[in-house]
Each structure stands twice: as C-alpha cells, then as structure tokens.
Amino acid sequence: TQMAVTGPLAVRMLKEEGAVRVVPARELSLEEIKMLKKEGLEIETFIHGAMCYGYSGQCLFSSFLGGRSGNRGRCAQTCRLPYTLYRSTENMAEGHLPSPKDIMTVNILPELIEAGIASLKIEGRMKSPEYVAGVTGIYRKYIDLYFEDPENYEVDKEDIKALNQLFNRGGFTEGYY
Numbered sequence: 258t259q260m261a262v263t264g265p266l267a268v269r270m271l272k273e274e275g276a277v278r279v280v281p282a283r284e285l286s287l288e289e290i291k292m293l294k295k296e297g298l299e300i301e302t303f304i305h306g307a308m309c310y311g312y313s314g315q316c317l318f319s320s321f322l323g324g325r326s327g328n329r330g331r332c333a334q335t336c337r338l339p340y341t342l343y344r345s346t347e348n349m350a351e352g353h354l355p356s357p358k359d360i361m362t363v364n365i366l367p368e369l370i371e372a373g374i375a376s377l378k379i380e381g382r383m384k385s386p387e388y389v390a391g392v393t394g395i396y397r398k399y400i401d402l403y404f405e406d407p408e409n410y411e412v413d414k415e416d417i418k419a420l421n422q423l424f425n426r427g428g429f430t431e432g433y434y
Contacts, residue, residue: 306380
C-alpha cells in the first residue's frame, strides 16, 4: 500500500523483482485496476473500513500529531479528530473536517470479483473482535452467494443495516471504484 502503485510500469518492475501480488494505490478506479491485472500479478484491494486521508497511505499527519506512523501500520487516526477551520481569525467550519467516509463495497462485490481481484482487504487493525467477525461474516456470505448464483446477486437491506451498526462514521462510500 505504501508503494503507491498506480500503473503498469510499477507492476512490471515489481514482477521482475519477484513479486506475485500487488496492492495498488486505492485512488485507482476499477477500470485502472483491471488494466494492472493484465500485467499478470495477483491484485489485492481494500473493500471495507476506514479510508485514509493521505494519498495511498503516504501520511505524516499521524506521526506529527499522534506520535505514531500510519506508514508503519500504527496510524493514530488524527484525521478523525474534530478541527476548526479559520480564515485569518474568522471561524469558517468546525467538525471532523478531513475525515473521509468509510468504504463499503458489498453492493459491488460482483464487479470486484469479475475484475480479477484475488484478495479482498477488510479493516481489522485496532478494531473489536465483534466488528471483525461481523464484517467478515457478511462479506463471506456475499462472496459465497455470488459464486453460487452470480445472476441473482442481491444484498439484503438487513445486512447493510448490520454493517452500519457495527461501525459507521456518518455514511459509507464505494471509494474510487
């Protein structure tokens, strides 16, 4: 993730160095990920949980304010704190200003699978066992349902509600897909 792999040249270089799997930059669209897949390496992408404020995890915010490096897997999630935005001395806005919505892709899982993504990443670091079990259980259910009957793939509203109740920062997004 920290390598910010955004194109075929980077994938080719990693392949020449012996890599078998690449985690592309999360800022890529699904079409761009499909293009990388053509280079012959396995693709691993993030499908559920916190979206990072920094470009492909290239963040120093956590280190400066939180004393822990997100680039070393110890993000202090300083972008999730409340802030006040000022212009000169005028208060322009308050709240969790740099905090992006979490990603949820259960509705587009068929598209991700059909794109050839080999490994689906779900946030689990610094999360409760209940969260991890709940989220992975729901995604496992829908991966299995897709492979059993891809033509009739449909997500139950109760499962969306469950994902919202497990953890939610004010709505979800499908990220850059």
